Amino acid sequence: MKVIDINKWGKFTGREALCSLPLSVNEFSQRTGIELEEFAEDGLGVCYCAFIQIRHSKYFVQGFVSRDSKSPPLSIDMEGNQPQPMSCLQDLLMALGLTAQQLPWIKNDLAPPQWAILRQCDDGDAVEVSRYFRESAAQWVLKQLQSDRSDYVVSRV
Known part of the structure; x- marks a missing residue:
């Protein structure tokens, strides 16, 4: 530690x-x-x-x-x-x-996070960038990434 x-x-x-x-x-x-x-x-x-x-x-x-x-x-x-x-x-x-x-x-639910930020690729595939416990956290990060030239979405996985 x-x-x-x-x-x-x-x-x-x-x-x-x-x-x-x-x-x-x-x-x-x-x-x-x-x-x-x-x-x-x-x-x-x-x-x-x-x-x-x-x-x-x-x-x-x-x-x-x-x-x-x-x-x-x-x-x-x-x-x-x-x-x-x-x-x-x-x-x-x-x-x-x-x-x-x-x-x-x-914490009640110790399962892995279920809200993913996905980057949309040019070929139509989506690549997971990171996961979060709360949708609001994923949405906040999504807004920070919007300045990037890639397209991102938040999805429950």
Whole structure:
């Protein structure tokens, strides 16, 4: 497990909630050796966060209230186009020495993303560019790609 720069987070990936951890900010830091960055958020007060990577998966860790509080629990987001959410969760659990039963909350559907951005080829075929969990995320990325000379569409797969 290592801290990554926010710029290593995919430009068009967004975030998707994965789970909550039964750990305080301090407990997370003790288990991982990673200090979460402190910042002030309007309406929430002091928050803590880090972008981390375990194997090939990237996560956004965020805590609220205080370094010692477990309520609300630490929230973990994965990239919005994570191809294997179940593997992503398993890697996180293994790295933290936790089980799924210990987590206060886990995303209900850990199936791969079902909204694909397809690039229309000149020969009429469509090539998958990336997948997203939410149609709105795929549509947002589609708008970013519109400046490209290729034609793109969003489709449920």
